Amino acid sequence: MDALLERSHQLKQALIDFILDADDELAEALETYAAAQLRRGSGDTIQQELTIDSFAIEGKVGDKSPVDLFIETHPELSPSDRQLLNNWHRSFMGLFAIAKILDDGFELMNWLTAKNYIVKFNNAKTQQEMSRLKAGEILLTRISPVTESYWTFSGPYTQMGKLGKPKLAVAIGNFKENYKSHLYSDAPDLLEEAWQSVLTYHQQFVEFFGSDEVTMPGYQLNKKIAELQEITTEKSLAAAGIDSSKSLGEIAQEAGVDEEEIQAAAEDMGADSKVVSQLLKNKTTTAKMVTSKVELPADLKKAEAVTALSHPRWGQMFLPTYAKIKTILAAEDWQSIEGSEKLIRHYLESKDINAFIWYRLAAEYPNSLEKILQTVLQRPDFNLKNDLDTLLQEYHKLLEPELPEIASVPVHLHNLFQEALGEVHKTKSKTKGQKKAAKGFQKL
Numbered sequence: 403m404d405a406l407l408e409r410s411h412q413l414k415q416a417l418i419d420f421i422l423d424a425d426d427e428l429a430e431a432l433e434t435y436a437a438a439q440l441r442r443g444s445g446d447t448i449q450q451e452l453t454i455d456s457f458a459i460e461g462k463v464g465d466k467s468p469v470d471l472f473i474e475t476h477p478e479l480s481p482s483d484r485q486l487l488n489n490w491h492r493s494f495m496g497l498f499a500i501a502k503i504l505d506d507g508f509e510l511m512n513w514l515t516a517k518n519y520i521v522k523f524n525n526a527k528t529q530q531e532m533s534r535l536k537a538g539e540i541l542l543t544r545i546s547p548v549t550e551s552y553w554t555f556s557g558p559y560t561q562m563g564k565l566g567k568p569k570l571a572v573a574i575g576n577f578k579e580n581y582k583s584h585l586y587s588d589a590p591d592l593l594e595e596a597w598q599s600v601l602t603y604h605q606q607f608v609e610f611f612g613s614d615e616v617t618m619p620g621y622q623l624n625k626k627i628a629e630l631q632e633i634t635t636e637k638s639l640a641a642a643g644i645d646s647s648k649s650l651g652e653i654a655q656e657a658g659v660d661e662e663e664i665q666a667a668a669e670d671m672g673a674d675s676k677v678v679s680q681l682l683k684n685k686t687t688t689a690k691m692v693t694s695k696v697e698l699p700a701d702l703k704k705a706e707a708v709t710a711l712s713h714p715r716w717g718q719m720f721l722p723t724y725a726k727i728k729t730i731l732a733a734e735d736w737q738s739i740e741g742s743e744k745l746i747r748h749y750l751e752s753k754d755i756n757a758f759i760w761y762r763l764a765a766e767y768p769n770s771l772e773k774i775l776q777t778v779l780q781r782p783d784f785n786l787k788n789d790l791d792t793l794l795q796e797y798h799k800l801l802e803p804e805l806p807e808i809a810s811v812p813v814h815l816h817n818l819f820q821e822a823l824g825e826v827h828k829t830k831s832k833t834k835g836q837k838k839a840a841k842g843f844q845k846l
Contacts, residue, residue: 410486410548411524414556417458417487420472428471431463438798448558452495455544455557459493460583467491486548493546493556494587497577500539507552508532510541513574515589516814520552521545528555538564540573571822574815582804592812595691599810600717603693606634607712614712617725620705624698627710631696691810716758717806723748724759731767736774746778750797757799764790 421432432454439453458468466474469487473479479487498519502509506529507522523529532555535541543559565573578585586593608614610630618626702708702720709724723745730742737743749755764771764786772786775793784793791801811819 406482406486406548407522407524407554409483410546410554413483413487414524416476417469417472418454420475421454421458421468427463428468431461431468432457435461448560451558452544456495459490459544459546459556489547490556493544495542495544495581495584496588497574498541498543498545500535500537500541503535503537507554508535510545512588513540513570514577514585514815515592515812517588519545522548522552522554524548524554532559535561536564540565540570542577566825567818567822568826571819574818585805586812592691593805596805596809596811597715599691599693600806600808601714603634603696603718603808604712604714606630607710607718611710615709617707617709620698620703620708620722623708623710623720624703627696627698634693692813692816693810694808696808711759711762713758713803715806716756716803717808719754719756719759721755721759727763728767731763731770731774733770736770737777743778746774750793753798755799756803757794757801758803760790760794760799 421428424432435457436450436453439449439456461468463471469490473484473487496510496512496514498510498512498521500508501511501518504520504522507520509518510521511518523532540562541559542562544556545553546556548554562573586596604614607630610633611626616623616626696718698708698720702722705722707722707725709721711719711721711724726739727745727749730736730739730745733739749759768786772784775786776782776784779793794801
């Protein structure tokens, strides 16, 4: 183990001690950060250690990170130490596969971006603990750069063993739920393309419906969304050089696969069967990303009225109660409407009602929304303009969007999903009567 690796371990321990010993704004920031993180996880020892480790890099005290504060308050640090600490701003969480066992670490592949890293041990304890791991096993952990050529383990890890494709797809789906900000953190090109796909779909939505807001019966909206998807798929096929005029049978024959298998896999994954067959045919396609499937949940398909809202950053939202909430806000006597207060509280408490929806309602009905919230919250001094953001944060709503579900996904993840569902379909075919397999990755 070289001196730089040993020094990285010493500095990391000093940084963690610096954070845990703090009793000022840094301590308050850690408490706030930990409360938000632990709501998502199990709260076990590994989760707590991961939270502190993440806070050291991602946390904020004003406009500075704990690493920045550590450097500022330790003038004795050498230039080499400062460079090493500053490099840690590039550290990230990942779901890694062990590609190769090395004498002093591993070669890991980040499943989210298919990028490989040489990751070395920086202390004997970690090396001894991880010496039992084998190639092919999956690890959930954070890695930090040491030099331009190799990285090290930043904190604790969760060993997930060797996962078959269905379980791996579910694990990636879970990672996406818990670590959205780390989805493509080491691949800014993929992240940019994913965000661009959200904007593109929004533009297509507005062009198709003539507005960024539309309300209709659920079954009808689902049909319209399917029509929109057909249009976007045709454009995607054309961009990928796929001849949409060919029949599925022709494409299947070219791909060397069975047409029925393509149909079954496409039905399970909610994808266009031509896209599935093309991906089977050409695993080295130059396209980086694949468009996500959009479909209304079963309960919304049966709803009398569903409002679809679209935004270039927040993505698409489908709400069966949006028309009613607008009726409440437009009413002279909102309390005379049955269930009005309950619905207002639902909009505050539900994780499906994001900040964008609140901002939209606040822009359209500022006076009535302010008065209603004063009554419902029993806060007569509540000021919509000054207090709305604080209220939304109080109810654990993000003020800035995370990458929406509509965003396109990297081809290698789409392929994994396709293959996982193919395996699930074959298993289901052999074992009739079993419960329908979970599709955790379908949300990715």
